[in-house]
Amino acid sequence: xxxxxxxxxxxxxxxxxxxxxxxxxxxxxxxxxxxxxxxxxxxxxxxxxxxxxxxxxxxxxxxxxxxxxxxxxxxxxxxxxxxxxxxxxxxxxxxxxxxxxxxxxxxxxxxxxxxxxxxxxxxxxxxxxxxxxxxxxxxxxxxxxxxxxxxxxxxxxxxxxxxxxxxxxxxxxxxxxxxxxxxxxxxxxxxxxxxxxxxxxxxxxxxxxxxxxxxxxxxxxxxxxxxxxxxxxxxxxxxxxxxxxxxxxxxxxxxxxxxxxxxxxxxxxxxxxxxxxxxxxxxxxxxxxxxxxxxxxxxxxxxxxxxxxxxxxxxxxxxxxxxxxxxxxxxxxxxxxxxxxxxxxxxxxxxxxxxxxxxxxxxxxxxxxxxxxxxxxxxxxxxxxxxxxxxxxxxxxxxxxxxxxxxxxxxxxxxxxxxxxxxxxxxxxxxxxxxx
Numbered sequence: 011x012x013x014x015x016x017x018x019x020x021x022x023x024x025x026x027x028x029x030x031x032x033x034x035x036x037x038x039x040x041x042x043x044x045x046x047x048x049x050x051x052x053x054x055x056x057x058x059x060x061x062x063x064x065x066x067x068x069x070x071x072x073x074x075x076x077x078x079x080x081x082x083x084x085x086x087x088x089x090x091x092x093x094x095x096x097x098x099x100x101x102x103x104x105x106x107x108x109x110x111x112x113x114x115x116x117x118x119x120x121x122x123x124x125x126x127x128x129x130x131x132x133x134x135x136x137x138x139x140x141x142x143x144x145x146x147x148x149x150x151x152x153x154x155x156x157x158x159x160x161x162x163x164x165x166x167x168x169x170x171x172x173x174x175x176x177x178x179x180x181x182x183x184x185x186x187x188x189x190x191x192x193x194x195x196x197x198x199x200x201x202x203x204x205x206x207x208x209x210x211x212x213x214x215x216x217x218x219x220x221x222x223x224x225x226x227x228x229x230x231x232x233x234x235x236x237x238x239x240x241x242x243x244x245x246x247x248x249x250x251x252x253x254x255x256x257x258x259x260x261x262x263x264x265x266x267x268x269x270x271x272x273x274x275x276x277x278x279x280x281x282x283x284x285x286x287x288x289x290x291x292x293x294x295x296x297x298x299x300x301x302x303x304x305x306x307x308x309x310x311x312x313x314x315x316x317x318x319x320x321x322x323x324x325x326x327x328x329x330x331x332x333x334x335x336x337x338x339x340x341x342x343x344x345x346x347x348x349x350x351x352x353x354x355x356x357x358x359x360x361x362x363x364x365x366x367x368x369x370x371x372x373x374x375x376x377x378x379x380x381x382x383x384x385x386x387x388x389x390x391x392x393x394x395x396x397x398x399x400x401x402x403x404x405x406x407x408x409x410x411x412x413x414x415x416x417x418x419x420x421x422x423x424x425x426x427x428x429x430x431x432x433x434x435x436x437x438x439x440x441x442x443x444x445x446x
Contacts, residue, residue: 011190011217011218011221011222013049013053014182014186014189014190014214015182015186016046016050016053019050019054019177019179020050020053020054022037022175022177023037023050023051023054023149023177024054026147026174026175027054027055027058027113027147029174030111030113030145030146030147031111031145032145033141033142033144033145034104034107034137034140034141034142034144034145034146034147034148035146035147035148035174035175036137036141036148036150036172036173036174036175037147037148037149037150037173037174037175037176037177038119038149038150038151038152038158038162038173038175038176038177039051039149039150039151039152039177039178039179040151040152040153040155040158040159040176040177040178040179041153041178041179041180042153042155042181042213042249042321043153043215043248043249044213044214044215044216044245044249045153045179045180045181045213045214045215046179046213046214046215047117047151047153047179048117048151049214050179051115051117051149051151052115055113055115058112058113059085059110059111059112059113060084060112060113060114060115061080061081061084061085061103061112061113061114061115062080062084062115062117063077063080063114063115063116063117064117064118065116065117065118065119065121065122065125066118066121067121067124067125068125069125070094070095070096070125070126071094073096073125074093074094074095074096074098074099075092075093077099078093078099081102081103081106085106085110085112087102087103087106089102095132096122096125096126096129096132097128097129097132097133097135097136100132100133100136101136101140103146104136104137104140104141104144104146105140105144107140107144107145107146108143108144108145110145111145111146111147112145112146112147113146113147113148113149114146114147114148114149115149115151116148116149116150116151117151118151118152118153119150119151119152119158119161120152120153120154120157120158120161123157123161130161130167130168130169131168133168133169134168134169134172137172138172150173154252154253155253155296155297155298156253156296156297159296162176180212181210181211181212181213181214181321182212182213182214182217183212183368183369183372184207184212184365184368184369184372184446185369185372186212187203187206187207187210187212187217188203188446190217190221191203191206191226194221194224194226195226195227198226198227199227199228200443200444200446201228201443202226202227202228202231203446204228204358204361204362204365204443204446205227205228205231205232205358206220206226206231207322207361207364207365208322208323208326208357208358208361209231209232209235209242209322209323209326210322210323211321211322211323211324212322212368213321213323216242216245216323219234219241219242220234232347232350232351236343236346236347236350237343238341238343242323242327242331243331243338245323245327246323246324246327246328246331246332247332249324250262250299253297253299254297257289260282260286260289261289261292261293262328262332263282264278264282264286264289264290264293265293265299265300265319265324265328266328266329266332266333267281267282268300268317268318268319268328269319269324269325269326269327269328269329270328270329273303273316273317273318274315274316274317275287275290275315275317278290278317290317294317298320299319299320299321299324300317300318300319300320301317301318301320302315302317303315303316303317303318303380303381304316304380305380305381305382305383305384306378306379306380306381306382306394306396307382307396307428307430307431314383314385322361322364325360325361326357326361329357330346330349330350330353330357334346334349355410358410359408359409359410362408362409362410362442362443362446363381363392363393363408365446366392366393366406366408366441366445366446367379367380367393369446370393370395370404371395375395375397376395376396376397376404377396377397377398377399378395378396378398379393379394379395379396380393380394381393381394382394382427384426389422389423389426390423391405391406391407391420391423391424391427392406392407392408393405393406393408393441394406396434401433401434401435402434402435402437403431403434403435403436403437404436404437404439405420405424405436405437405438405439406420406438406439406440406441407419407420407438407439407440407441408440408441408442409440409441409442410442410443411442411443412440412442412443412444412445415440415441415442417438417440420438420440421438424436424438
């Protein structure tokens, strides 16, 4: 698949490259696995001198030897002697920047903690001594959100306050997904687009896998995702085990419950059999995998909370793949496919809501987007998009089938909204597959 979008990120990276000619610049790039970080970074350095370093969970001495060979091959930099310390190696790379303006990309940077926990302290010391007299465009890239956040945002860590620029790379938005699908299937249907959004959430690698395999319709997407050799069957496990470590069992159970509609802590606690408040907070704040949803414009401290999985692919994976590992291991994927087909319309109703939330936020016309429901659960609104500056508000009922939308019912729900909405000019709207 060709390179799509990322104009804003490329502009930031270009600005940082230009700034590095006057003094070294440190940039961090964080994004979930498969979102396209490496492709973006390699695109940004086209035509410039750079050293790309991938960090596996490796022995420090072997890692240094490999990077030494790369530096000689890619930069013509001969580091004499056998370097066994990453700090010593990094100092040589920074010293090279005295006479050379170039980029160092360190990919999966958080893995350096597994190599040697002292490496961030080494980098901090060398960076502080060399940054003003060198011309290095240093980009530190990572996919484990919790570790990268701890390294750079915790005031007790040595690299806190050192970066000059921070980029969080998000999945493709609805407009880019539509462009990609149109390029590969000009006659796509809204159902095809919804299935692509459900299966990828805009994550670049997943989109690329599907497009390159010719999976551009709902049927072909599901066929690919549920084939015996599909990487999407194991992706959730591979992605999250590195985040959760030994506590993965409880975290997986919680996310499976949320994907199945158990969105309150009370419901989750009753099934798990213990207080899950700390786990929910970790999933939200530490790992950024779920978010706390309260009725829009609620007063601070509102405890009418529902939890939701942020990533559409993980929501699909925890609903249909993780609970049925026995069918996957016994290669009875035909039974799993039949089960998904039976529940597809019901499940993608919420996926469609997520799509429109993303689409309206992507428009740049709204400051906040969310849902609203009353405490008794009698009235619920699928989407409220507000602009707090011009006091404009769109309130929408979202259903797959437009004929099932009742604006009269929606207006009745609007009449139940709290007085905080009284200062907004409200426009009611019905949204369906046809409006995607």
